[in-house]
Amino acid sequence: MTIWWLGCILGVMGAAAIAFIWVAVRLGSGRPGGKKTDPNYADAAEQEVEHIFSTEFREELRNRGRLHFEKIIGENAMFLQQDLRLTTSQLNDYMKTEITRKLEEEFGKYEQSITDAKQLAVDSIQKTNQAIEEQRQLMSQQLLKVIEAEKIHLTERFEQNMAEIINHYIIAAIGDQIDLSDQLEYILSELEANKQAILEDIQRGA
Amino acid sequence: MAPDQTAGLQVPALITSPSDVSRLHREVIALNEYLKQAALRSPGQAAVKLPKTSRLLDELVIDNKLNLLDATTREHLIGFLADLAEHAPIIHISFATDPSSAFLQKIVLWLRQNINASILVQVGLQPTIAIGCVLRTTNKYFDLSLRRQLTEHSAELIKDLKKADVTA
Numbered sequence: 001m002t003i004w005w006l007g008c009i010l011g012v013m014g015a016a017a018i019a020f021i022w023v024a025v026r027l028g029s030g031r032p033g034g035k036k037t038d039p040n041y042a043d044a045a046e047q048e049v050e051h052i053f054s055t056e057f058r059e060e061l062r063n064r065g066r067l068h069f070e071k072i073i074g075e076n077a078m079f080l081q082q083d084l085r086l087t088t089s090q091l092n093d094y095m096k097t098e099i100t101r102k103l104e105e106e107f108g109k110y111e112q113s114i115t116d117a118k119q120l121a122v123d124s125i126q127k128t129n130q131a132i133e134e135q136r137q138l139m140s141q142q143l144l145k146v147i148e149a150e151k152i153h154l155t156e157r158f159e160q161n162m163a164e165i166i167n168h169y170i171i172a173a174i175g176d177q178i179d180l181s182d183q184l185e186y187i188l189s190e191l192e193a194n195k196q197a198i199l200e201d202i203q204r205g206a
Numbered sequence: 207m208a209p210d211q212t213a214g215l216q217v218p219a220l221i222t223s224p225s226d227v228s229r230l231h232r233e234v235i236a237l238n239e240y241l242k243q244a245a246l247r248s249p250g251q252a253a254v255k256l257p258k259t260s261r262l263l264d265e266l267v268i269d270n271k272l273n274l275l276d277a278t279t280r281e282h283l284i285g286f287l288a289d290l291a292e293h294a295p296i297i298h299i300s301f302a303t304d305p306s307s308a309f310l311q312k313i314v315l316w317l318r319q320n321i322n323a324s325i326l327v328q329v330g331l332q333p334t335i336a337i338g339c340v341l342r343t344t345n346k347y348f349d350l351s352l353r354r355q356l357t358e359h360s361a362e363l364i365k366d367l368k369k370a371d372v373t374a
Contacts, residue, residue: 159360159364162356162360162363162364163353163354163356163357163360164353166356166363167334167336167351167352167353167356168334170336170337170352171302171333171334171336175302175333175336178302178303178336178337180301180302180303180305180306180309181306181308181309183337183338183339184309184312184313186337186338187313187338187339187350188312188313188316190338190339190350191313191316191317191320191341191350192320194341194348194350195320195321197346197348198297198321198341198343198346198348199320199321199322201343201344201345201346202295202297202321202322202325202343202344204344204345205295205344
């Protein structure tokens with residue numbers, strides 16, 4: 001639409017320029033030294049022309065033409081100015097609309113990119129969380145197994161060395177309070193219990 | 207004193223270890239030498255003062271009613287102590303702490319009454335024993351300590367502990 005208007009305006013301006021040139025050519029061609037005709041008629045015509053189109057008349061015509069041309073030029077300039085303003089306004093609107101649309105598109109794309117990146121990050125975090133959770137469960141199971149094995153191992157060791165542990169505990173707890181004299185009866189009973197074996201070994205000798 | 211006076215000698219409970227016997231042996235030899243030298247002296251000289259004897263020798267002499275002024279008795283006693291040091295059965299007993307002399311005498315007395323009349327004892331220390339003793343003869347090792355008792359009854363103890371754990 002705007003281009004069509006611009007074309008029309010340029011066409012009008014072109015037509016005005018052609019008309020101006022035509023008038024100028026026509027006025028110029030009326031000068032002496034033009035086309036050669038019959039000298040009598042020519043002289044008569046020249047005289048008539050000189051009579052009709054006297055210098056004042058030609059000057060008047062020239063002034064009129066100039067004024068008309070100036071008027072046309074002024075009108076056309078005004079139209080052109082209006083059109084230019086309109087075009088500029090439309091162009092501004094168009095540019096504004098286009099820029100807005102473009103910006104919206106870009107913002108939309110940007111927003112989409114951000115959304116995609118966000119989704120990607122969320123997916124990645126979820127996957128990482130899932131992996132961590134799986135790893136945690138695996139480690140937890142392994143740890144439980146190790147703890148259970150260690151517990152069993154410690155229990156076995158405790159059971160194997162329980163006598164030593166209790167003995168050590170007794171020494172640490174009441175070691176300095178144990179009197180050998182109090183143990184005499186116990187030692188003698190133990191000796192009595194092993195009397196036969198001791199006797200046999202002593203009799204057997206080295 | 208008859209030559210066979212030392213044949214049935216009793217070893218006092220005070221004499222417990224081979225080192226006691228060796229010490230006695232050396233002491234009797236020294237005494238014998240001293241008395242021999244004294245016998246060689248001419249009569250009328252200054253009176254000879256006997257050397258002071260140890261408590262172990264006193265016990266041995268009193269318990270067996272020996273006369274050490276008799277040279278034959280001394281010779282036989284020397285022979286007896288040498289034979290004792292060489293052939294007496296020796297056992298090694300370890301206790302948690304150093305036993306008192308009275309305590310050791312009771313142990314030695316029991317051993318001499320029940321195992322062998324001339325048995326000698328070497329005493330050792332094992333602080334890890336806690337209660338009881340560890341006895342080592344020539345070929346055997348007898349753990350008479352509380353540790354052995356605990357080890358023997360560990361199954362019952364574990365059962366009781368598990369029962370207590372379940373109850374808790």
